[in-house]
Amino acid sequence: MSSPPILADRIGKKFSRSLGHSLWHSAQDLGRRLVGRRPAPVLRAGEFWAVRDVSLTVAAGECLGLIGPNGAGKSTLLRMLGREYRPDAGRVELRGAVKSLIRLGHGLQPMYSGRENVYLKCAELGLSKRDTDARLDEIVAFAELEAALERPVKQYSDGMYARLEFAIATCMPIDVLLIDEVLAVSDVAFQLRCLERLETLKREGSALVFVSHSEMNLRQVADRCLLLFDGQAMAEGRPEAVLGKYYEAVGYFNRDLKSCGVLPARPPDASAGLDFPGPAPESLQAVPGQPLAFELEYRAERNFEFVELRLEFWNTAGLLVASTLAAGGRPCLTRGRGRFRVELPFLGLGAGIYDVAVSARAGGRNLAYKGAVRRIQVLQTACDRPGGFGVIEAHIRTAPSGKTF
Numbered sequence: 001m002s003s004p005p006i007l008a009d010r011i012g013k014k015f016s017r018s019l020g021h022s023l024w025h026s027a028q029d030l031g032r033r034l035v036g037r038r039p040a041p042v043l044r045a046g047e048f049w050a051v052r053d054v055s056l057t058v059a060a061g062e063c064l065g066l067i068g069p070n071g072a073g074k075s076t077l078l079r080m081l082g083r084e085y086r087p088d089a090g091r092v093e094l095r096g097a098v099k100s101l102i103r104l105g106h107g108l109q110p111m112y113s114g115r116e117n118v119y120l121k122c123a124e125l126g127l128s129k130r131d132t133d134a135r136l137d138e139i140v141a142f143a144e145l146e147a148a149l150e151r152p153v154k155q156y157s158d159g160m161y162a163r164l165e166f167a168i169a170t171c172m173p174i175d176v177l178l179i180d181e182v183l184a185v186s187d188v189a190f191q192l193r194c195l196e197r198l199e200t201l202k203r204e205g206s207a208l209v210f211v212s213h214s215e216m217n218l219r220q221v222a223d224r225c226l227l228l229f230d231g232q233a234m235a236e237g238r239p240e241a242v243l244g245k246y247y248e249a250v251g252y253f254n255r256d257l258k259s260c261g262v263l264p265a266r267p268p269d270a271s272a273g274l275d276f277p278g279p280a281p282e283s284l285q286a287v288p289g290q291p292l293a294f295e296l297e298y299r300a301e302r303n304f305e306f307v308e309l310r311l312e313f314w315n316t317a318g319l320l321v322a323s324t325l326a327a328g329g330r331p332c333l334t335r336g337r338g339r340f341r342v343e344l345p346f347l348g349l350g351a352g353i354y355d356v357a358v359s360a361r362a363g364g365r366n367l368a369y370k371g372a373v374r375r376i377q378v379l380q381t382a383c384d385r386p387g388g389f390g391v392i393e394a395h396i397r398t399a400p401s402g403k404t405f
């Protein structure tokens with residue numbers, strides 16, 4: 001079996017905290033390399049591991065997302081993969097042609113026009129002038145830079161730089177593409193076009209490593225994610241599971257996030273003689289379209305009749321994504337403590353993390369509301385990727401033309 005296009009085996013990179021140490025250690029390392037030895041495998045005065053002991057593989061047609069807080073080592077790891085940095089430990093193996101989109105504008109000549117830069121960069125990618133002529137219109141249209149094509153790129157905004165670089169780098173199939181957050185400066189419409197382009201590259205067999213702080217971008221394009229903290233791999237796996245770990249690690253779930261615009265905000269917890277006691281919610285895992293059941297406790301100060309019990313599902317951006325509509329009658333809740341069970345035969349939620357809130361109403365009055373009685377992580381199964389916020393059950397039948405169903 002051939003090796004994957006990207007393989008890193010226990011790679012590490014050290015940096016020095018001060019310039020003096022950095023110069024001194026670089027000289028020492030150079031000396032060691034000249035006699036065929038690797039840099040000292042231990043930390044010297046003033047040094048730290050920016051990336052330590054990280055292993056990964058990326059197959060053809062696959063995208064690995066790199067996530068983690070600022071300073072976690074994502075760019076350093078990407079630069080080692082792109083051979084910009086030589087690892088101080090471990091080894092990197094890349095198969096095929098490699099393209100890096102790491103530093104914004106780094107690859108463009110500021111005094112040259114957009115057009116001249118297209119020809120220059122395409123020549124670097126191995127394209128002849130005739131091949132570039134054939135691609136020029138498509139590159140410029142993708143970047144939407146027709147009006148600025150003859151201007152020197154030093155007059156471009158960050159977003160325009162990113163557009164041009166991305167359009168050039170992805171204008172032809174490539175074996176390995178390394179991308180570091182270059183989409184962050186682009187508007188949403190362009191980001192969506194870039195994501196489509198990355199999907200196309202994957203279909204054509206490119207192996208991608210994609211650093212991003214955007215959950216939307218990662219969910220769209222990454223097949224797996226690697227979470228870095230302090231230079232070390234903390235988790236690897238399905239994007240939703242690793243993003244969940246990341247958010248949990250940084251305390252994201254404990255924050256009260258502002259909801260967007262005029263959408264309804266989650267009501268405060270309230271109780272009029274009825275409440276839902278219980279410890280802080282634990283995270284449950286669920287799968288779109290599968291059945292799911294919740295068992296909850298209540299505490300009532302008196303009997304309540306014909307109570308409408310409703311579950312609400314709020315996503316991490318503070319949006320109410322769905323509510324239950326109970327089939328059958330409204331239950332009576334007797335005084336004291338009791339339990340009830342809510343069964344969902346078909347979970348109609350897209351992949352993501354949701355707080356489950358419960359509300360109780362009777363006779364047109366709100367009796368109780370609790371904003372987070374459970375938290376669920378709805379997983380995106382690899383073979384079945386419904387998009388959007390919700391999943392709708394569908395029964396499909398076929399019939400030959402002219403026949404009834």
Ligand SMILES: Nc1ncnc2c1ncn2[C@@H]1O[C@H](COP(=O)(O)OP(=O)(O)OP(=O)(O)O)[C@@H](O)[C@H]1O
Pocket residue numbers: 015016017050068069070071072073074075076077
């Ligand atoms: N050339 C360098 N010399 C010294 N330290 C460096 C150098 N480059 C990066 N570092 C340090 O290495 C650590 C990892 O940096 P890196 O840029 O890889 O993080 P990152 O995860 O990409 O962060 P961000 O999300 O902010 O881009 C940080 O502590 C950073 O200060």
